[in-house]
Amino acid sequence: GSPHFPIVESLLQDTPLQPYIHDCQVIVHEGQHTYYYCVFFKCHCQLQTNILLSSIGSEFCGDIVVMRIG
Secondary structure (H helix, E strand, O other): OOOOOOOOHHHOOOOOOOOOOEEEEEEEEEOOEEEEEEEEEEEOOOOOEOHHHHOOOOOOEEEEEEEEEO
């Protein structure tokens, strides 16, 4: 089939403050299985603190969207 391109802009907060969305791919190897993810995020000191992400480490201001590939 043809490739699909995710549109995540509407899922992330405060576009006027930070219009740029960072993205990266993550590969997870678990036993004989391999999983591929695309991670999109905004991180800026003036964005709202993400309570969930901040609870596991230092303060994270922004949003994150994780999509499994395949």
